[in-house]
Amino acid sequence: MLLLRCQLKQAPPQKVACIPKSSQFFSASRDRMVMMWDLHGSSQPRQQLCGHAMVVTGLAVSPDSSQLCTGSRDNTLLLWDVVTGQSVERASVSRNVVTHLCWVPREPYILQTSEDKTLRLWDSRGLQVAHMFPAKQHIQTYCEVSVDGHKCISCSNGFGGEGCEATLWDLRQTRNRICEYKGHFQTVASCVFLPRALALMPLIATSSHDCKVKIWNQDTGACLFTLSLDGSGPLTSLAVGDAISLLCASFNRGIHLLRMDHSQGLELQEVAAF
Incomplete structure (x- = not known):
């Protein structure tokens, strides 16, 4: 029932990402919002993260669960502090329409696919592109x-x-x-x-x-x-x-x-x- 109530409180989710070894998870939707939920808590979101100008299309939680990376059709990636819900880094690349994000296990790197036909590897330390694979x-x-x-x-x-x-x-x-x-x-x-x-x-x-x-x-x-x-x-x-x-x-x-x-x-x- 909690998941149903979550959907009613937010536009239909496009992406979800779980915090490892936790009852908490994030959802992202076409309303440009990212929300944190607790499966064992209230039907209200614990956090609402607002920072993208278009639909959020990528979510990735760091291996140590301390950070969340979000990506959007606005060509932007944001890095968030999970505890405070504050954005700590922002990066934009022209025509980089994000389609998916995932975090590399035990590493500070984030993998990202895009509508510009490329695969990027980001370093979360400063949120810089560390490598671009051949298009x-x-x-x-x-x-x-x-x-x-x-x-x-x-x-x-x-x-x-x-x-x-x-x-x-x-x-x-x-x-x-x-x-x-x-x-x-x-x-x-x-x-x-x-x-x-x-x-x-x-x-x-x-x-x-x-x-x-x-x-x-x-x-x-x-x-x-x-x-x-x-x-x-x-x-x-x-x-x-x-x-x-x-x-x-x-x-x-x-x-x-x-x-x-x-x-x-x-x-x-x-x-x-x-």
């Missing part, structure tokens, strides 16, 4: 960093198979492109690293507006399995649940619970929708 041919819609902080993946928009891919990058010294995952026919909206407990090899999962979830061999780029969620509409988000489960958000049918099955080789099955 892709299409808008970068989403990014995620591996648990060890050594690699990251981004994904692209597109249509008819043009674009529509995910890309694996090295986050260490070389920062080169390692592999590409091609096979979707519409925009790839989300990409995640799967837990190593799921298989003997490193795996990546992607979800797309083409109603498909694909599982890939991280190292070779081979597609190992495709699950079609017909009638779901565009698949908008993907998240790891437990060691064998994925949550997949869709435009038409809510959230799908997917399970990995190894009884007859690698398979992905839908077990529930809510």
